[in-house]
Amino acid sequence: MTGAVLSYSESPDLAGEVAAAGQEVAKMLGAEAVSLELDEVSPGLLTANKVVLVKGELPLEAIADSAAAGILELVKARGFGALLIAETRFGTIVAAKVAARLRVGSLGKGKKLRVDEGRLVIERDVYGGRFTATVASRLPCVAVVQAGAYEAADASPGPAESVAVTVGEPKVAITQTKQGQQGEAGIKSALKIVSAGRGFARKEDLVIAQDLASALGASLGCSRPLSSDLGWMGEEAHIGLTGAYVHPQLYVAIGISGQLQHVAGIKDSKVIVAINKDAHAPIFQVADYGIVGDLYEVVPALTKALKQG
Amino acid sequence: MNIVVLVKSAVDEAELKADQSGHPVLKGAATKMSAFDMNGVEEAVKLKEKNGGTVIVLTLGGPEAKKAIKEAMAMGGTKAVHVLAEAADAPDSLGTAYCLAQAIKRIGAVDLVVSSEGASDTYQGEVGAMVAEFLDLPFIAYAKKVETDGVKVRCEQGLRGTVRVLEARLPAVVSVVSEANVPRYPTLLQVMVAGKKAIEDVPIASLKGPDYPDTGTVVVDVSVQSASRKRVIFDGTPEEAARKLAGALKQEGVL
Known part of the structure; x- marks a missing residue:
């Protein structure tokens, strides 16, 4: 059986959408759909999936380095079929890092995910959105799910399982934080x-x-x-x-x-x-x-x- | 300080035509340096001007990429390395990052790698982060301000509604957003001089080691998108036109 389809969103607003995408892909693969949460389960999370809370000694969501490392630790221990990440700038970097560390394919940001001959297929905008590229990758692989591509499942999450991971000190340090504009x-x-x-x-x-x-x-x-x-x-x-x-x-x-x-x-x-x-x-x-x-x-x-x- | 700047030669997306079957006509299509990479080159050249050293323009692409390389050289690149890959051998994003990382290792003694937020043709925005992973270097994404003292690099990043100052030890990889700077226009003289600067060609096959990541990621199809919009223009006085528009929106059920 294929490993679980993992979904992750840095933004609580998109967690339901990416969870729905995960569920759809999991169904096609006959695999389990799992929603990943880092640090804490966000209140009001809309997912019918099982939730795995990944917790490190340091805050994982603070920095893309740590978020990627946390997901990697989990994936190394349990394997996975596909990792779907909600489209945010932060999420894009996490996807790139995980794909590079695992040396698995990265499909980039797109929609209409499907499984074809054991490959995950995505449709993505190219050339300034004037053309659509259909890209396929062997499993396991990583994809970024475009906002609005899936309807958030109107459901309450399954029981949350908490998994502790050990990730090293990030190579990048935050020395100052100030509040910016709207998320x-x-x-x-x-x-x-x-x-x-x-x-x-x-x-x-x-x-x-x-x-x-x-x-x-x-x-x-x-x-x-x-x-x-x-x-x-x-x-x-x-x-x-x-x-x-x-x-x-x-x-x-x-x-x-x-x-x-x-x-x-x-x-x-x-x-x-x-x-x-x-x-x-x-x-x-x-x-x-x-x-x-x-x-x-x-x-x-x-x-x-x-x-x- | 040795700075490598990653530059992609991209098809000019505004000029790209579709053939009768809806596929892009890439053969002979106009190319240029990916628009966002101009900000990467500008930042690299600015850092060189401040701290001294060299800017090495690194590109992976076919022979047509020479044009983009020359554009980057005219902006102030010191030398260039061109990883030659014909379209048929063009790797996926991970393979591209692997080859760029291998080329950087060959260049040696690199203090800083600068990339942009994404390419103007595919806009995947992942190669910079992947290069950092292959080189096992710190990566700071989406920097809108970059400073270095030769030991550390410090960047300002606006992300997730928060502005953060991030710091990493050199060597490091940084991607800049286009807010970071306004790219310079090279003078005619700079363009002419750039045309004579040496470009080192490196065949892609020479960079692929046994650990090359073959992920089986392939582009299956590229097709033109059809935009069917109503394109109704309301005329009359501003008040009349506005009333007609309000009526149409009500009918659409989007109010």
Whole structure:
């Protein structure tokens, strides 16, 4: 029998999704599905899987080194069929480290996992999300599960088994920690998103987008220039290839031109709305609904129209 | 201080065409240095300018990768090592990391390896971390600020809603995000000089030892994605257009 399919999420918000992915793959393999938790079982964990709590003498989740080492210790002792890790930047590094240490295949970040002739197969975005690559690897292997690719199982976890591991001192030390912006998982699981781009002239004007977001009950995101170049919003709000991949019911892009890098992160949205003064902006090519006009006039009018129902 | 910077030659994803069956036309497609690697090169060159030493540009790819190497050299690379792998021999991410690590061992006396957050074509973002594992070196990911005193490297990392300062002893591997810097544009003179700098070619087969990780990871298919969007534009005054849009969203059931 194939070893267990392990799932792990650094972010509690994505733990249910990756557990559901693990369950599906486990069923295909006729294997056991196990949700891994490091340090402590997160409250409200949605998983029908057995939970194994991996605990080290040092906090494992503090640093990717330790998280990977903790998972490795467990895997060495028990074997595994596949390891699925929820898509966060931290998770990506843990996946890479585990794959390299075990010298097993790494499928990268994707969705639609399936088993074919004893191999695990994934579909992933390549070339800025314009193409899909289907990648297969021998088992055991490691894969990163894209946020929104699986519906979180609405279930309470099975009994948690606690496993103590010994991991060495990490090679990297944290010398200082300060609180940053909102966590990256927040926007990834948002059902509605209002997103701001370079069309905004000043940081203060973002209140226009915020007003619309409030009227919709939406989260506020942005394109890369607003977080990276201008620093108007936290980098966790950045949506696109190098930021968050989102999959809301409604995505409203305001003053965003629609470069490939941004579009890569939004194309799984159900409905995309674009508001831009440039009729030739590429965002209109990927939008369901658009208004060509000055965002400073159109957005307040939309907020008003929505409030009036 | 000897710094190795990892550079990938990537297909220009915006220019890439699909053939009639929906597969990408990679033959003859335009390539360039992967956009995010420009930030890696910039950081490496900045560190060299501050601390002295050399920047060695390390690339794995086919003959077309010479273009990306020259772009990196023009930005300030001292020399270059090109692990030559034809498309048919292109390894998976783990195999790539193994070969890059082997090449770094051959270069010897490397203090710092710099990579970027991911490649602009595949954006897997794993090779830097894997190289660190193969070399058994500390790895600091997603650095937006890098400093070194020649003994330690200290980075600022914004991750999981927290900004952390991370520190490791050299030699180490660091991946930088594009917030870290603004890549320089080389002058014409720098481009011309870079064209004459020596590039050492290393056949990939010469790097593969008996411990080469053959994981059986293969790309089975690459197909174009079809985006079918409604592309309805509402006109009229801002108020009229906004009302029509609100109505459409209500009908979609997404409010």
